[in-house]
Amino acid sequence: MTGAATRPPADGGHIERNRAAWDEYARDFVGLGEFAWADEEPTWGIWSVPEAELHVLPDNVEGLDAIELGCGTAYVSAWLARRGARPVGVDLSTEQLATARRLQAEHGLSFPLVEGNAEQVPLPDASFDLAISEYGACLWADPYLWVPEAARLLRPGGRLVFLTNSILLMLCTGEEADARAGERLARDYFCMHRFEWPDDDSVEFHLGWGDWVRLLRINGFSVEDYMEVRPGPDARMRAAFLEEIVSLDWARRWPCEEVWKARKDG
Template identity: 50%
Template sequence: MGELPEHVAVNRAYWDAMAHEWVEGGARAWTQAEPTWGVWGVPEGELHLLPGDMTGMRAIELGCGTGYVSGWMARRGASVTGIDNSAEQLRTARRLSEQHGVALELIHGNAEAVPCADNSFDFAISEYGAAIWADPYEWIPEAHRLLRPGGILVFLGNHALVSVCSPLDGSYPIARRLERPYFGSHRLDWRDAVDDPGGIEFTLTFSEWIKLFRATGFEILDLTEIQAPADAVGSRSGISADWARDFPSEHVWTLRRRDRSSPG
C-alpha cells in the first residue's frame, strides 16, 4: 500500500483520537427503530433517504463511523458493507453490530479507493463520512464505479453556507454574514482552528457539484436543503438552532448512476 494522501492521513489520526467521543451517540443511534438524520435529527419520514424495503439489495456506507446507518440498512433487508478511515470507529461499529446481532462487512480503508469490484452495489450512502472528509473529485467517481447502472447514491453533509459563514480563524459561532469566499473553498483545513481544531474537510460550490455529477455519469434525482426543526435547541459545531432555522446547515443529494446507453 502506498503512502496515504495528506488529508486521508490527517483525518485518520484525527478520528482515531476522538472516536471515544462518538461511542455513546453511536450506541444510541443503533437502538433507534426509525432513522433520524444529520446533526438536527430530522426523521426518515421527512427525508426518505433509504428505500423502505432493501431485501436483496447490496449496499455500501462510505465513511460508516460507528455503523448505525449500515445497521439500519441491514435491518431493512440489505447485505451491507461499511468502510471507514478510522480503525477506532470501526472497533465500535463491530462491537455494536455484534451486540445487536446484525451482520456487516466492515472494511478499514479510504472511501476514495474502496477494495471492492466494479458494479458491486445497488445503493451507496454517506451521512457526513466521505461526504465531507473525502475529496469529492476522488470519492464521487469511486462511488460511481462501485454502483451498478441505475444504482443510487445518497449523501448528506455540510451546506456551502456553513463554509462561507465560518470565520477564517475557525472560531465559533458561525456568523450571519459572509466570512470567506464562496469560490475556491474546495479544501478546508481546520487543524489550526481556534475552536474545536479538527481535520481536513471538503466542499464544492453548487455549480461544481452539478458539473462533477454530470462528468462522472450521475443524474440528479433530488436536492434537499435541511432546515433545523422548530423544536431544535442548542448548537452543533458552532451552528445554533436559530441559525439553522434561517439558513440550511446541511444538504442531501440523491443521484442515480446513468446506464451506459443513457444520453449524457
C-alpha cells in the first residue's frame, strides 16, 4: 500500500501550464464541441459510446444541481440542461469557454460558465447533487486537490462521475513523444500521479486503482461503480488525432477508458 491518499499535491505549475495549453488547443476542439452540442443523445469518450449503452449519467437528472469540472466547450452540461438539470460549467481556459458561450447562444441554451480552477471553485459548500467530468479536471487537475473540492461542493448523497483514460492505457503508453498504447507495460505502476510529455507543456494526472479508491474514501465517497469502456467492433473515433493514442484493436482487447461513479456519504 502506498498511502497515497495523503500524498502531498503536485509541485504546482500545472495550472498555468494547462491554462496556456488549453487556450492553444481550444481552436482544435471547436469542431468537436459543435458536433457534440448538436447531438441529442450523449456519446462518451474516444469511441463516442452512446449513453444508452454506457449509462454514465444517473437515470434521472431532472432538477439536479450539477457542476461540470473542466467543462471545455460544455457539451456535457448542455446534455444535462436538456434533461432538466441545472448545470454550471467550470473551466480554466478563456478560449474553451468562448466556444461554449457561442454554442450556448447558437443553441438557445443558457447556464452559468465560470472561468476558474476545479481545484478551488468559487462556489459555496454543498450546492450540487452531481459533479461530472469527461476528460476535464479528472485528467488535467491534481486529484489530491480536485477530489476534496468535489466533495466540498456536493451535498450528502450527491454523486461524482468521471471518465478518463484507463490506468491500463497509461501503463502501456511509454514516456516518449509519439507514444501509443502498446501490448506491454511501458511504465511503473507504483506512484502514478503526475504525467508530462517531452513534446508538450501540459500536465496530466493519473492514479493507480488503490490510490483512487483510498482518495475517494478519505474524502467521504463510496465507490458505486467502475466501468471499463469497450467500444463495439465497428466503433469510429471521435477525432482522427486520437489515433495517436490507441487503436481500435487495442481498445477491443483492453479497456482504454474508465468511468468512476462515487456517492458522497450522507
